Amino acid sequence: xxxxEKKGQENKDFSLEEGFQTLDELMGQLExxxxxxxxxxxxxxxxxxxxxxxxxxxxxxxxxxxxxxxxGEYHDF
Amino acid sequence: xxxxxYSVSWLNNYIGxxxxxxxxxxxxxxxxxVSNCKYHTSGHIxxxxxxxxxxxxxxxxxxxxxxxxxxxxxxQNVCVEGSIKVYERDGKYQLYxxxxxxxxxxxxxxxxEKKKRELEEMGMFSPEYKQPIPKYAKRIGIVTAPTGxxxxxxxxxxxxxxxxIQLILCPSLVQGxxxxxxIARAIECLDNEQVDxxxxxxxxxxxxxxxxxNEEIVARAIFSCMTPVISAVGHETDFTxxxxxxxxxxxxxxxxxxxxxADFRQTLELMMGYQKRLRELMQEKIEYQRTKTESYRMRxxxxxxxxxxxxxxxxxxxxxxxxxxxxxxxLLKKRQKYQIYIEKMKGLSPLLxxxxxxxxxxxxxxxxxxxxxxxxxxxxxxxxxxxxxIQAEVKNTVDLGMKGVGxxxxxxxx
Numbered sequence: 001x002x003x004x005e006k007k008g009q010e011n012k013d014f015s016l017e018e019g020f021q022t023l024d025e026l027m028g029q030l031e032x033x034x035x036x037x038x039x040x041x042x043x044x045x046x047x048x049x050x051x052x053x054x055x056x057x058x059x060x061x062x063x064x065x066x067x068x069x070x071x072g073e074y075h076d077f
Numbered sequence: 078x079x080x081x082x083y084s085v086s087w088l089n090n091y092i093g094x095x096x097x098x099x100x101x102x103x104x105x106x107x108x109x110x111v112s113n114c115k116y117h118t119s120g121h122i123x124x125x126x127x128x129x130x131x132x133x134x135x136x137x138x139x140x141x142x143x144x145x146x147x148x149x150x151x152x153q154n155v156c157v158e159g160s161i162k163v164y165e166r167d168g169k170y171q172l173y174x175x176x177x178x179x180x181x182x183x184x185x186x187x188x189x190e191k192k193k194r195e196l197e198e199m200g201m202f203s204p205e206y207k208q209p210i211p212k213y214a215k216r217i218g219i220v221t222a223p224t225g226x227x228x229x230x231x232x233x234x235x236x237x238x239x240x241x242i243q244l245i246l247c248p249s250l251v252q253g254x255x256x257x258x259x260i261a262r263a264i265e266c267l268d269n270e271q272v273d274x275x276x277x278x279x280x281x282x283x284x285x286x287x288x289x290x291n292e293e294i295v296a297r298a299i300f301s302c303m304t305p306v307i308s309a310v311g312h313e314t315d316f317t318x319x320x321x322x323x324x325x326x327x328x329x330x331x332x333x334x335x336x337x338x339a340d341f342r343q344t345l346e347l348m349m350g351y352q353k354r355l356r357e358l359m360q361e362k363i364e365y366q367r368t369k370t371e372s373y374r375m376r377x378x379x380x381x382x383x384x385x386x387x388x389x390x391x392x393x394x395x396x397x398x399x400x401x402x403x404x405x406x407x408l409l410k411k412r413q414k415y416q417i418y419i420e421k422m423k424g425l426s427p428l429l430x431x432x433x434x435x436x437x438x439x440x441x442x443x444x445x446x447x448x449x450x451x452x453x454x455x456x457x458x459x460x461x462x463x464x465x466x467i468q469a470e471v472k473n474t475v476d477l478g479m480k481g482v483g484x485x486x487x488x489x490x491x
Binding site: 015016017020023026027030031033035037040041044047048051054055058059060061062063065066067068069070072074077 | 211212213215218241243244245247248262267269351352358362365
């Protein structure tokens with residue numbers, strides 16, 4: 001659970017939506033014919049890194065719905 | 078004549094029949110204010126309908142309750158549809174309701190339009206205030222009743238699309254006097270809980286049922302909420318003020334869940350698609366560079382001196398071949414011509430005649446002998462035949478007197 005929280009903290013600034021947007025941009029660059037091979041490798045490496053971040057950002061822990069009461073406390077539904 | 082006497086029951090029965098025969102009384106709509114309203118445990122509702130001057134008792138039997146869509150309260154203005162009948166036991170006539178509607182329904186609609194206009198003028202519906210709904214929300218706040226279809230629908234759809242989503246319900250009344258304040262407070266509560274999006278809504282109902290979502294306090298709570306809000310009130314056709322203020326209107330609570338929760342499999346597919354495409358693009362890039370390199374290599378090779386020499390040698394070889402074939406052509410032509418001459422010559426040659434047994438005779442002076450006059454006995458002549466010559470001596474000559482027949486070949490004597 002602690003690990004999960006830590007992971008969540010790390011990725012706090014990262015959203016899937018932005019990740020996918022970055023990937024779109026990187027692919028746009030790769031699709032351009034002008035890009036030198038060395039630059040292409042850099043772009044590719046960056047893309048893979050973003051993909052990994054996306055993958056990390058995807059939560060894979062099943063959750064139950066919580067109920068927030070008037071005192072601001074959580075309990076199970 | 079003695080007047081006839083009637084029993085009370087007979088009379089009430091008679092009056093009852095009169096009421097029944099009356100066209101207007103058997104189906105009538107009456108408007109008035111509700112008072113003395115009692116919901117009986119049996120399911121029947123007893124109440125009195127009144128105006129400034131008059132009143133009538135009314136009843137709605139449990140079997141007709143589907144004709145009533147709201148909870149009747151004292152002081153409400155209602156329109157009751159039903160019939161007037163006599164309650165024979167008490168000798169009272171009553172209104173038997175089959176359908177009750179709030180008489181102010183036209184009023185409610187006017188109120189709604191007025192409120193809508195007001196808030197619109199304040200700019201609360203303006204598109205520039207609409208916040209985008211995050212595509213990949215992780216925490217979703219929900220304001221609705223903890224019981225009821227709406228929360229069930231939202232849960233089902235949400236977990237079906239993404240079992241890893243965190244739903245947070247802030248329970249609220251969604252109907253009645255307290256509902257609007259409740260909803261507004263719940264929205265504020267969730268706004269402080271770092272949720273990515275808030276769904277505010279309830280299931281279908283009458284305009285009265287949904288009224289809380291038309292209240293200004295709810296509109297203001299949605300408007301000032303920092304978290305994007307999806308409204309999901311009633312059915313597809315129901316529009317409330319909340320729908321206009323919300324950042325996004327969903328036609329139903331289920332639809333709201335679909336809008337708020339990204340499908341997990343689709344997200345994974347999208348990611349795998351990105352990965353695949355990224356690899357492909359890189360592969361293409363490398364392939365492109367490889368082809369380019371290869372084409373440079375080929376061009377360079379083409380331009381190299383070795384290649385130049387090879388090409389010139391090839392040229393030379395071709396020229397040599399051509400020279401040879403041209404020359405052979407000429408030779409062949411000449412040879413054919415030569416052959417033709419040979420044939421012609423053959424036709425003219427005396428040798429051919431020698432072959433057929435003729436001979437050519439020469440005297441000692443190497444002159445052709447064609448007359449007996451040229452030789453005399455003991456002259457030596459040379460006779461040419463096809464394969465050689467014969468030296469012969471003339472024995473005698475005989476003149477056959479055939480002068481004029483050619484040159485007169487000399488017949489060699491026996």
